[in-house]
Amino acid sequence: MKNLLPLALLCSCLGLTTNVVASDYGTLIFEDTFDRTESQELKDEPGNEWTTSSDKTAEGNKEVDLRDGHMYIYTHKVAWHATSVRHAFEFHDGTLALRFMLEDDDDSLTLNFADMELVSVHAGHLFKVTVAKDSVSMTDQKTGQMDLKIRNARQNETITEEQNAMVATKTKTVSNDLAIGVWHEVAVTLRGKKLSVEIDGKSVGSFSSEGFAHPTKRLLRLLVAKNVYIDDVRIWRKS
Numbered sequence: 001m002k003n004l005l006p007l008a009l010l011c012s013c014l015g016l017t018t019n020v021v022a023s024d025y026g027t028l029i030f031e032d033t034f035d036r037t038e039s040q041e042l043k044d045e046p047g048n049e050w051t052t053s054s055d056k057t058a059e060g061n062k063e064v065d066l067r068d069g070h071m072y073i074y075t076h077k078v079a080w081h082a083t084s085v086r087h088a089f090e091f092h093d094g095t096l097a098l099r100f101m102l103e104d105d106d107d108s109l110t111l112n113f114a115d116m117e118l119v120s121v122h123a124g125h126l127f128k129v130t131v132a133k134d135s136v137s138m139t140d141q142k143t144g145q146m147d148l149k150i151r152n153a154r155q156n157e158t159i160t161e162e163q164n165a166m167v168a169t170k171t172k173t174v175s176n177d178l179a180i181g182v183w184h185e186v187a188v189t190l191r192g193k194k195l196s197v198e199i200d201g202k203s204v205g206s207f208s209s210e211g212f213a214h215p216t217k218r219l220l221r222l223l224v225a226k227n228v229y230i231d232d233v234r235i236w237r238k239s
Helices: 007-013 018-025 148-155 161-168
Strands: 027-032 064-067 070-074 083-091 094-102 108-114 125-132 135-140 171-175 184-191 194-199 202-208 217-224 227-237
Touching: 027 083, 070 083, 070 217, 083 227, 094 108, 108 184, 108 227, 125 184, 125 194, 135 194, 135 202, 148 161, 171 202, 217 227
Parallel strands: none
Antiparallel strands: 027 227, 064 070, 070 227, 083 217, 094 184, 094 227, 108 125, 108 217, 125 135, 135 171, 184 194, 194 202
């Protein structure tokens, strides 16, 4: 069993203070330290109301493992899609914070925010933040690549140069330098049209786009193409 981080210490690791959490981050509505065990080792059993995509994308093979108080996510060799580990929540403005560790240089972690009630986009996709060894990307999917008009045009090979140019404006990528095999902390904060990302207590970038202001974010997806460790997930609702 791991040693759990007190809230004050965790906030310090994230570059926050307990006063910041209380006044700026809002109300803590979800937390998970993964300090539990599974009843078997054949199927995904993350617990605490997390769900996974393995039944649909990996022929039911296990892709999520609870190890020493952490959640280890990996993509099985037969999978046709990155592993998706999902949890419901609800806020308009708020913050997601978690700890993660990349195992290899080409690993990455995507934090995907969705609203499955929104029918104008594919699979509820609103926006995503992708953290890799040397970069962080912030993408408005609602008004860009996952808008059904854009997605259908791309699939039908009828997308125009103007549409491609518009989609390109919906992503901002900034340089970053992460040590591999080391725990890091990421915090993603939404305030209206502005999305901000901090890693290890330091701002790495922000991006403003209309899709970020979608009224209700309802689903978190952790998307992993290879291997990532996850721990200490917390979600605060500001509004």
